[in-house]
Amino acid sequence: MAANGERVAIGIDLGTTYSCVAVWRNDQxxxxxxxxxxxxxxxxxxxxxxxxxxxxxxxxxxxxxxxxSVFDAKRLIGRKFSDPMVQSDKKLWPFKVIADDNDKPxxxxxxxxxxxxxxxxxISSMVLEKMREIxxxxxxxxxxxxxxxxxxxxxxxxxxxxxxAGAIAGLNVMRIINEPSAAAIAYGxxxxxxxxxxxxxxxxxxxxGTLDVSLLTFEMEDIQVKTIAGDTHLGGEDFDNRMVDYxxxxxxxxxxxxxxxxxxxxxxxxxxCEKAKRTLSCNTLATIELDFLYQGIDFYSxxxxxxxxxxxxxxxxxxxxxxxxxxxxxxMDKSNIHDVVLVGGSSRIPKVRQLLMDFFGxxxxxxxxxxxxxxxxxxxxxxxxxxxxxxxxxxxLLLREVTPLSLGLEKHGGIMETIIPRNTMIPxxxxxxxxxxxxNQTNILIHVYEGERQTTRHNNLLGKFVLEIPPYPRGVPQIxxxxxxxEEGILHVSVKEKSNRINMKVTIINDKGxxxxxxxxxxxxxxxxxxxxxxxxxxxxxxxNALENYAYNMRNAINDEDISxxxxxxxxxxxxxxxxxxxxxxxxxxxxEQDDFERYSKDLSKAFDPIMLxxxxxxxxxxNDVTPSTVGNDKMKRWLQILAKHTLQAVYSTxxxxxxxxVCTVIGDILP
Ligand code: ADP
Ligand code: MG
Numbered sequence: 001m002a003a004n005g006e007r008v009a010i011g012i013d014l015g016t017t018y019s020c021v022a023v024w025r026n027d028q029x030x031x032x033x034x035x036x037x038x039x040x041x042x043x044x045x046x047x048x049x050x051x052x053x054x055x056x057x058x059x060x061x062x063x064x065x066x067x068x069s070v071f072d073a074k075r076l077i078g079r080k081f082s083d084p085m086v087q088s089d090k091k092l093w094p095f096k097v098i099a100d101d102n103d104k105p106x107x108x109x110x111x112x113x114x115x116x117x118x119x120x121x122x123i124s125s126m127v128l129e130k131m132r133e134i135x136x137x138x139x140x141x142x143x144x145x146x147x148x149x150x151x152x153x154x155x156x157x158x159x160x161x162x163x164x165a166g167a168i169a170g171l172n173v174m175r176i177i178n179e180p181s182a183a184a185i186a187y188g189x190x191x192x193x194x195x196x197x198x199x200x201x202x203x204x205x206x207x208x209g210t211l212d213v214s215l216l217t218f219e220m221e222d223i224q225v226k227t228i229a230g231d232t233h234l235g236g237e238d239f240d241n242r243m244v245d246y247x248x249x250x251x252x253x254x255x256x257x258x259x260x261x262x263x264x265x266x267x268x269x270x271x272x273c274e275k276a277k278r279t280l281s282c283n284t285l286a287t288i289e290l291d292f293l294y295q296g297i298d299f300y301s302x303x304x305x306x307x308x309x310x311x312x313x314x315x316x317x318x319x320x321x322x323x324x325x326x327x328x329x330x331x332m333d334k335s336n337i338h339d340v341v342l343v344g345g346s347s348r349i350p351k352v353r354q355l356l357m358d359f360f361g362x363x364x365x366x367x368x369x370x371x372x373x374x375x376x377x378x379x380x381x382x383x384x385x386x387x388x389x390x391x392x393x394x395x396x397l398l399l400r401e402v403t404p405l406s407l408g409l410e411k412h413g414g415i416m417e418t419i420i421p422r423n424t425m426i427p428x429x430x431x432x433x434x435x436x437x438x439x440n441q442t443n444i445l446i447h448v449y450e451g452e453r454q455t456t457r458h459n460n461l462l463g464k465f466v467l468e469i470p471p472y473p474r475g476v477p478q479i480x481x482x483x484x485x486x487e488e489g490i491l492h493v494s495v496k497e498k499s500n501r502i503n504m505k506v507t508i509i510n511d512k513g514x515x516x517x518x519x520x521x522x523x524x525x526x527x528x529x530x531x532x533x534x535x536x537x538x539x540x541x542x543x544x545n546a547l548e549n550y551a552y553n554m555r556n557a558i559n560d561e562d563i564s565x566x567x568x569x570x571x572x573x574x575x576x577x578x579x580x581x582x583x584x585x586x587x588x589x590x591x592x593e594q595d596d597f598e599r600y601s602k603d604l605s606k607a608f609d610p611i612m613l614x615x616x617x618x619x620x621x622x623x624n625d626v627t628p629s630t631v632g633n634d635k636m637k638r639w640l641q642i643l644a645k646h647t648l649q650a651v652y653s654t655x656x657x658x659x660x661x662x663v664c665t666v667i668g669d670i671l672p
Pocket of ligand 2: 179
């Protein structure tokens with residue numbers, strides 16, 4: 001429960017393109033709307049010369065400021081810069097990505113007139129921070145605990161990096177869970193009353209950047225993941241890119257010009273394509289209308305659903321291959337699958353739905369839960385279970401996951417020795433015993449890999465360990481390497497000599513670009529600094545707004561006939577000069593700070609207050625103190641009405657002492 005002061009745990013779906021946050025409250029899931037009233041928030045962060053924007057504001061800013069608007073951090077997280085995927089994505093991003101000394105990708109932007117560098121974790125942490133703020137505003141209490149979801153196919157380093165992003169955002173990441181499993185939990189809660197006996201359910205999650213498929217069985221409260229498959233680089237953005245390429249070529253054909261060198265034009269075209277793609281999910285034709293797209297040339301065109309499907313044929317085919325792989329791995333006949341659940345915005349594409357219905361031989365697919373919200377939904381349920389909240393509806397739900405990739409060691413000759421095969425139910429512990437190759441060997445280098453290929457060079461290196469051992473004849477030491485995967489799918493490796501004769505020291509040489517504790521702490525501090533800067537900027541904008549409002553209200557007041565007729569020319573001139581000075585200063589001093597605006601506001605009231613006070617007193621029948629008895633005075637009433645209409649704010653902020661109390665009562669009495 002989220003009563004003020006109580007600790008509440010949230011579920012965050014940190015998406016490639018959109019994120020969603022939900023909470024379990026009053027015996028049900030509540031998806032939390034953001035400050036714009038939207039139920040999902042763009043995973044965008046945009047930097048300008050004086051502020052940092054996250055979410056909807058950042059997305060809106062992206063077409064005018066493309067090189068400093070960052071998105072797709074999830075496509076970078078836990079990857080190396082030299083990763084072919086990063087290299088090909090980099091060509092499409094308008095923002096700059098470079099490598100650090102450890103081959104870690106670093107995003108470079110210009111913020112506050114300075115070059116700033118961020119790893120993907122820092123950008124994701126800003127999105128997480130935003131999701132936290134959204135929930136705090138909604139719940140009216142501080143939020144710390146969260147369950148964050150990741151694609152089931154995320155590898156070890158991507159999971160760790162996501163956890164680090166949570167830590168930078170100041171969250172206590174209770175658990176990282178797989179997106180399709182979270183969707184399955186949502187399905188389980190929704191269908192609880194209908195599930196009788198064993199039910200096999202296929203979850204198809206096609207989002208902006210990833211495809212995740214899972215086959216699960218539901219039995220009573222037990223949700224067991226059987227198999228998973230997916231692609232961490234297949235989703236809506238890929239479909240958008242195909243459409244962008246198509247229109248870039250069309251523009252080139254029509255105008256003999258290539259717009260690819262212009263990030264703003266490309267960004268505008270990409271937005272239009274994404275919109276057209278959504279239109280094609282319900283219409284068979286979509287139009288693109290972009291005025292002055294490139295060098296003053298307008299671009300008007302259209303695309304049919306058939307053309308869109310043709311452009312993405314291979315991607316859709318790839319989706320189906322992964323669906324098939326998941327079903328084959330489970331050794332289950334597809335006719336035994338009771339439900340196919342659609343998750344992710346791209347699962348709305350009619351062709352994708354058609355292919356799924358054809359494959360499973362069904363006439364219907366399950367879309368009982370909003371595909372944009374299902375993952376956050378399940379994450380919120382899981383968060384409430386982990387925080388020990390009691391609810392009959394969810395209390396006994398038990399989720400059992402499997403490993404997405406095989407984990408193993410490198411054998412002699414670069415061969416992969418699998419220790420934990422993929423699709424093994426977790427948590428799990430498995431080990432492998434090996435020995436030395438040479439006489440008197442004093443250290444052994446152990447390489448830990450993940451992946452399905454026979455040769456390690458095609459798999460993903462997770463880390464290296466050096467074992468220091470005393471010299472023994474070849475083949476004598478019995479070294480046991482133990483792989484333990486915890487509930488979150490995170491791997492812990494330990495090494496022991498079977499007979500305990502050898503005392504071994506394990507050193508981690510390469511942690512694959514993961515942020516160190518010190519780096520995370522530094523980023524937490526930086527994040528606090530950024531937050532303080534955002535706050536300072538907000539206050540400054542508010543102060544500027546208040547000053548501008550004050551000046552215009554004042555001008556309206558003295559231009560009003562009733563008031564104007566009571567002011568001397570000299571007084572009017574004095575006030576007008578003060579207003580002109582402020583408005584002129586506002587026009588040229590964009591970089592001013594909160595204090596400056598407040599100072600000018602005081603100057604303005606210095607000119608305005610005495611004149612206004614004098615007027616009030618002049619109106620008073622007794623000509624000295626203004627007393628409540630003057631309420632009956634029609635002239636006074638009329639004047640106050642005008643004052644209330646035009647300068648309510650000015651009155652509040654300029655009049656002091658007893659008079660303000662009196663004026664407020666009068667205004668309160670005469671306002672409708
Ligand atoms: P992620 O979790 O990867 O951020 P989402 O599940 O939020 O992704 O889905 C976002 C993707 O879905 C975007 O690429 C968006 O263009 C796409 N999308 C949303 N609605 C539709 C629709 N009606 N038709 C086709 N694609 C859609
Ligand atoms: Mg998603």
